[in-house]
Amino acid sequence: MASSNDHLVQSDDPNHPANLIPSLCAKFWHLGWVTGTGGGCSIRDDDLVYLAPSGVQKELMKSSDLYVMSLAAQSASLFKRQRIYLREPKGLKPSQCTPLFLAAFTKRRAGCCIHTHSQWAVLVTLLLESQNKNVFEISHMEQIKGIGKGFEKSGNLGYHDTLRIPVIENTAHEEDLTEFLEEAMDEYPDTYAVLVRRHGVYVWGENVHKAKTQCESLDYLFQLAVEMKKLGLPWIRSPELVNLQAQYK
Ligand SMILES: CSC[C@@H](O)[C@@H](O)C(=O)COP(=O)(O)O
Numbered sequence: 239m240a241s242s243n244d245h246l247v248q249s250d251d252p253n254h255p256a257n258l259i260p261s262l263c264a265k266f267w268h269l270g271w272v273t274g275t276g277g278g279c280s281i282r283d284d285d286l287v288y289l290a291p292s293g294v295q296k297e298l299m300k301s302s303d304l305y306v307m308s309l310a311a312q313s314a315s316l317f318k319r320q321r322i323y324l325r326e327p328k329g330l331k332p333s334q335c336t337p338l339f340l341a342a343f344t345k346r347r348a349g350c351c352i353h354t355h356s357q358w359a360v361l362v363t364l365l366l367e368s369q370n371k372n373v374f375e376i377s378h379m380e381q382i383k384g385i386g387k388g389f390e391k392s393g394n395l396g397y398h399d400t401l402r403i404p405v406i407e408n409t410a411h412e413e414d415l416t417e418f419l420e421e422a423m424d425e426y427p428d429t430y431a432v433l434v435r436r437h438g439v440y441v442w443g444e445n446v447h448k449a450k451t452q453c454e455s456l457d458y459l460f461q462l463a464v465e466m467k468k469l470g471l472p473w474i475r476s477p478e479l480v481n482l483q484a485q486y487k
Pocket residue numbers: 274275276277278290291292293294332333334335353412
């Protein structure tokens with residue numbers, strides 16, 4: 239089966255998922271999102287899901303290293319943990335993030351899901367841990383407008399909206415995060431991301447462009463939040479300040 243379906247990862251089109259995953263991961267490595275083999279990215283093109291191998295240097299991946307599966311065949315399988323691949327590269331194992339990426343594809347019909355080990359995301363989860371909180375909230379920041387309003391909703395959040403990103407606790411094995419990620423999606427149906435304590439973040443979007451720009455906007459906001467905390471500035475603008483602004487309108 240493996241070699242017969244090599245055509246699934248062979249294309250001259252730079253926007254083909256099999257070419258995009260390696261090129262995106264190479265870019266993400268420079269941002270510190272996928273260093274030391276951590277993190278990754280998966281793309282769904284209609285029923286086909288493209289996945290990276292596990293434990294490889296994600297910035298050095300080639301299209302021939304990728305796994306391909308049918309999403310429908312996956313959901314139809316009686317044995318959810320048994321995965322059927324249309325294409326499997328030799329001598330590699332599929333990413334441990336696979337069930338988490340599949341959750342974004344099946345529960346939110348995402349076209350792309352990115353997992354980063356960004357230190358900004360990790361630091362935000364640590365700051366929230368010290369406050370006993372399991373949701374990141376920030377308001378009145380222009381970059382919030384880079385995040386969509388939610389699943390099956392059109393348009394993006396506005397400047398006056400509060401962005402909320404749930405946090406789940408880390409587990410010893412990546413795949414054990416799946417049930418908690420799914421629970422967070424149910425509790426926050428409009429979220430496009432879930433932070434993982436002391437680990438990183440999963441971000442998705444309806445297509446590659448949206449997943450990438452939302453991940454960039456969130457990383458920007460996580461970094462900003464860490465710097466604000468250092469300066470003693472609150473993440474939610476206080477009502478007093480809102481009143482003060484209204485006074486001088
Ligand atoms: C530095 S090891 C990180 C892994 O355990 C995991 O968290 C991860 O993000 C990547 O898993 P992988 O199976 O290599 O795709």
